[in-house]
Amino acid sequence: xxxxxxxxxxxxxxxxxxxxxxxxxxxxxxxxxxxxxxxxxxxxxxxxxxxxxxxxxxxxxxxxxxxxxxxxxxxxxxxxxxxxxxxxxxxxxxxxxxxxxxxxxxxxxxxxxxxxxxxxxxxxxxxxxxxxxxxxxxxxxxxxxxxxxxxxxxxxxxxxxxxxxxxxxxxxxxxxxxxxxxxxxxxxxxxxxxxxxxxxxxxxxxxxxxxxxxxxxxxxxxxxxxxxxxxxxxxxxxxxxxxxxxxxxxxxxxxxxxxxxxxxxxxxxxxxxxxxxxxxxxxxxxxxxxxxxxxxxxxxxxxxxxxxxxxxxxxxxxxxxxxxxxxxxxxxxxxxxxxxxxxxxxxxxxxxxxxxxxxxxxxxxxxxxxxxxxxxxxxxxxxxxxxxxxxxxxxxxxxxxxxxxxxxxxxxxxxxxxxxxxxxxxxxxxxxxxxxxxxxxxxxxxxxxxxxxxxxxxxxxxxxxxxxxxxxxxxxxxxxxxxxxxxxxxxxxxxxxxxxxxxxxxxxxxxxxxxxxxxxxxxxxxxxxxxxxxxxxxxxxxxxxxxxxxxxxxxxxxxxxxxxxxxxxxxxxxxxxxxxxxxxxxxxxxxxxxxxxxxxxxxxxxxxxxxxxxxxxxxxxxxxxxxxxxxxxxxxxxxxxxxxxxxxxxxxxx
Amino acid sequence: xxxxxxxxxxxxxxxxxxxxxxxxxxxxxxxxxxxxxxxxxxxxxxxxxxxxxxxxxxxxxxxxxxxxxxxxxxxxxxxxxxxxxxxxxxxxxxxxxxxxxxxxxxxxxxxxxxxxxxxxxxxxxxxxxxxxxxxxxxxxxxxxxxxxxxxxxxxxxxxxxxxxxxxxxxxxxxxxxxxxxxxxxxxxxxxxxxxxxxxxxxxxx
Numbered sequence: 001x002x003x004x005x006x007x008x009x010x011x012x013x014x015x016x017x018x019x020x021x022x023x024x025x026x027x028x029x030x031x032x033x034x035x036x037x038x039x040x041x042x043x044x045x046x047x048x049x050x051x052x053x054x055x056x057x058x059x060x061x062x063x064x065x066x067x068x069x070x071x072x073x074x075x076x077x078x079x080x081x082x083x084x085x086x087x088x089x090x091x092x093x094x095x096x097x098x099x100x101x102x103x104x105x106x107x108x109x110x111x112x113x114x115x116x117x118x119x120x121x122x123x124x125x126x127x128x129x130x131x132x133x134x135x136x137x138x139x140x141x142x143x144x145x146x147x148x149x150x151x152x153x154x155x156x157x158x159x160x161x162x163x164x165x166x167x168x169x170x171x172x173x174x175x176x177x178x179x180x181x182x183x184x185x186x187x188x189x190x191x192x193x194x195x196x197x198x199x200x201x202x203x204x205x206x207x208x209x210x211x212x213x214x215x216x217x218x219x220x221x222x223x224x225x226x227x228x229x230x231x232x233x234x235x236x237x238x239x240x241x242x243x244x245x246x247x248x249x250x251x252x253x254x255x256x257x258x259x260x261x262x263x264x265x266x267x268x269x270x271x272x273x274x275x276x277x278x279x280x281x282x283x284x285x286x287x288x289x290x291x292x293x294x295x296x297x298x299x300x301x302x303x304x305x306x307x308x309x310x311x312x313x314x315x316x317x318x319x320x321x322x323x324x325x326x327x328x329x330x331x332x333x334x335x336x337x338x339x340x341x342x343x344x345x346x347x348x349x350x351x352x353x354x355x356x357x358x359x360x361x362x363x364x365x366x367x368x369x370x371x372x373x374x375x376x377x378x379x380x381x382x383x384x385x386x387x388x389x390x391x392x393x394x395x396x397x398x399x400x401x402x403x404x405x406x407x408x409x410x411x412x413x414x415x416x417x418x419x420x421x422x423x424x425x426x427x428x429x430x431x432x433x434x435x436x437x438x439x440x441x442x443x444x445x446x447x448x449x450x451x452x453x454x455x456x457x458x459x460x461x462x463x464x465x466x467x468x469x470x471x472x473x474x475x476x477x478x479x480x481x482x483x484x485x486x487x488x489x490x491x492x493x494x495x496x497x498x499x500x501x502x503x504x505x506x507x508x509x510x511x512x513x514x515x516x517x518x519x520x521x522x523x524x525x526x527x528x529x530x531x532x533x534x535x536x537x538x539x540x541x542x543x544x545x546x547x548x549x550x551x552x553x554x555x556x557x558x559x560x561x562x563x564x565x566x567x568x569x570x571x572x573x574x575x576x577x578x579x580x581x582x583x584x585x586x587x588x589x590x591x592x593x594x595x596x597x598x599x600x601x602x603x604x605x606x607x608x609x610x611x612x613x614x615x616x617x618x619x620x621x622x623x624x625x626x627x628x629x630x631x632x633x634x635x636x637x638x639x640x641x642x643x644x645x646x647x648x649x650x651x652x653x654x
Numbered sequence: 655x656x657x658x659x660x661x662x663x664x665x666x667x668x669x670x671x672x673x674x675x676x677x678x679x680x681x682x683x684x685x686x687x688x689x690x691x692x693x694x695x696x697x698x699x700x701x702x703x704x705x706x707x708x709x710x711x712x713x714x715x716x717x718x719x720x721x722x723x724x725x726x727x728x729x730x731x732x733x734x735x736x737x738x739x740x741x742x743x744x745x746x747x748x749x750x751x752x753x754x755x756x757x758x759x760x761x762x763x764x765x766x767x768x769x770x771x772x773x774x775x776x777x778x779x780x781x782x783x784x785x786x787x788x789x790x791x792x793x794x795x796x797x798x799x800x801x802x803x804x805x806x807x808x809x810x811x812x813x814x815x816x817x818x819x820x821x822x823x824x825x826x827x828x829x830x831x832x833x834x835x836x837x838x839x840x841x842x843x844x845x846x847x848x849x850x851x852x853x854x855x856x857x858x859x
Contacts, residue, residue: 043697046698047701050698050701050702050705051701051704051705053705054705054706054708054709057709058708058711068763068764069762069763071763072762072763073708076762076763077708077711078707078708078710078711078714079704079707079708080708080711082704082708083701083704083705083708086701086704226687226690227686227687227689227690227691228686230690230691230694231686231689231690231693233694234689234690234693234694234696234697235693237693237694237697238693238696238697241697241700241701245700368763372765373760373763373764373765374763374764374765375764375765375766376764376766
């Protein structure tokens with residue numbers, strides 16, 4: 001029955017002959033492992049087709065949905081992480097296999113006559129595969145893909161004559177937008193795969209015409225493709241699949257935070273197999289010769305020599321030259337790749353930018369999974385409105401010039417300055433040695449907390465000590481020494497310093513007054529109104545208020561009303577319209593309202609008055625920025641489990 | 655299938671550097687072929703199965719249901735939505751009034767708070783409120799109220815219904831789809847549901 005059916009089909013289609021042709025290709029010297037690279041590439045491409053088509057059933061290409069749909073694939077859909085993971089890592093595997101295939105072809109001399117055309121077809125296929133990698137990198141529309149691809153399209157614009165037009169066409173406009181995604185998607189899922197299938201068919205057709213280039217000496221009797229080489233190919237395919245799935249399962253395809261055109265990603269790097277080109281362009285000498293030279297002419301020249309290999313092989317030593325040239329390129333690319341990785345690993349700014357991207361990408365998942373989900377204007381709007389994300393960035397930009405946050409600038413980075421001991425700082429500042437800069441104001445990580453309050457009460461001079469590093473402090477001190485009338489905060493000599501150092505610190509640090517110290521701290525901490533974090537003991541706080549308003553301490557001594565003499569709003573309701581006297585209003589100290597009013601105008605009479613040297617941020621920050629900063633500093637945001645930047649206090653100069 | 659493979663026609667003559675003419679391919683055992691086929695199949699099956707499971711994701715039960723409270727839509731645990739109209743706002747003579755129903759829409763990764771999701775006809779009879787989904791049970795057009803005829807009428811295929819929702823001709827497969835209504839004080843709560851069209855049974859979609 002089966003035989004009859006087959007015979008019928010064969011009569012109509014000639015399928016038997018076709019199968020014969022396909023399967024019984026002769027392999028002189030028998031099947032060998034070194035012939036598996038081509039088949040492994042075909043398999044990996046099939047892998048990409050399978051996973052790619054499935055991914056396309058869920059991907060949504062626009063600036064408000066690209067990242068969002070990839071997030072949804074990755075985090076919400078059944079096995080989405082695996083399908084995307086395979087696609088992500090198989091793309092990289094393909095590049096590696098391409099390299100192996102090329103090396104095998106050159107080393108074995110399989111590119112030589114009569115196989116020149118097939119070699120050139122192979123090089124075209126290589127370009128298509130690299131094009132697939134490049135276009136696919138942008139599609140998730142995350143920070144990394146967005147900013148790395150910006151570099152690629154800028155390189156495109158350096159093409160002689162037609163560059164800018166080429167860039168505009170590729171982007172679908174002068175800037176990245178919906179059209180960019182649509183065009184890259186069309187390239188990635190239709191144009192390039194179709195071209196690849198076409199050229200692959202030609203490649204295999206021409207390959208079959210001349211048969212396999214057997215590596216001599218032959219080591220065994222001849223065999224056929226089926227089943228001998230197929231078995232080896234299948235084992236290789238499974239090996240590739242195992243490695244790809246290993247990466248997909250144990251590493252996982254990363255998804256950076258959603259692309260934000262307004263927030264440049266400093267750690268943008270191309271996919272690792274383009275790193276050598278990235279590093280090459282960073283050489284000063286290359287930069288000097290122009291982008292077109294480094295990114296187009298020079299690589300183009302190398303590629304031309306590679307393409308000319310079959311012609312070069314005709315002359316004496318030609319093949320040896322080709323092999324040497326290939327190893328030279330491979331070695332050079334390898335060296336540049338290692339250089340790029342080693343340099344990035346040693347670069348604190350780069351590492352911290354990666355750390356920030358990781359923090360943001362965890363945070364956006366948290367927000368996207370919250371009850372609000374993702375609004376229709378896209379995930380990036382969630383991050384833009386999130387104090388936990390934006391607060392540190394605003395702090396780094398506006399506050400970290402003087403203040404620190406756990407020793408860093410809010411974004412995990414140390415502030416650097418030219419080493420004053422390096423003579424280059426004077427003569428040639430751009431080449432001076434960098435050292436960690438001294439903070440010029442307090443560290444605000446624990447602002448308004450118990451620790452903060454205790455430090456103000458017991459250790460005022462040390463707590464505000466960093467002020468002494470500021471240039472204004474040096475100028476004012478000098479002016480004062482010259483006999484000029486200036487008012488400023490002096491950590492060692494101001495009224496508060498004197499009061500603390502001479503009286504309160506001694507009274508409150510007596511062992512028998514330990515409970516009273518806690519009470520005073522409790523009362524002051526209660527001012528910031530963060531019950532959920534601080535868990536205020538109301539009775540203790542009331543006792544603290546009593547002490548500050550004249551009550552006796554355990555040991556019989558009293559602070560009297562010395563605190564409330566200056567800080568005249570002590571413990572009463574805070575009103576923005578209250579008048580002041582240049583001593584900080586302590587009602588609601590550290591609360592959202594207090595901090596907002598303070599940042600708007602720290603020099604108002606209810607805060608530091610004439611003594612103030614901090615800029616007023618009322619007109620430096622937009623009101624929404626001010627709100628984000630204040631909400632971050634006062635912990636008012638959707639609760640997070642994302643690990644924050646590690647403390648860097650220990651790295652600060654002593 | 656024989657494993658004695660004659661060289662494919664064409665390959666022989668053009669094969670420039672074959673050292674193989676005259677060799678006979680060795681006969682391979684069943685096990686060898688089976689292994690080659692099975693391993694090849696496995697390599698293709700694994701990603702295909704993962705992809706298929708991914709593709710069938712819409713059939714998996716979803717944990718996330720349309721929530722409430724973020725967009726101003728008031729919805730109780732049983733899925734009743736509070737309408738913007740009060741009992742007093744409906745005419746006492748039982749004349750049907752059409753209202754839009756709002757709810758949060760969950761669209762894959764997006765949540766759009768307070769979006770129009772459909773409409774209902776409301777009637778007040780002896781201080782009791784009855785509600786019908788405006789969607790025609792026939793083929794899904796919107797049912798209108800004809801004041802002159804005193805009936806409900808679908809302009810697409812002329813389905814007609816009495817004001818109590820009973821069908822008046824043979825075009826619709828069933829009566830109008832009534833909805834569950836709760837009246838609490840002045841407030842009207844409606845459990846808004848859509849139903850499958852063109853069947854005599856009322857099946858929630």
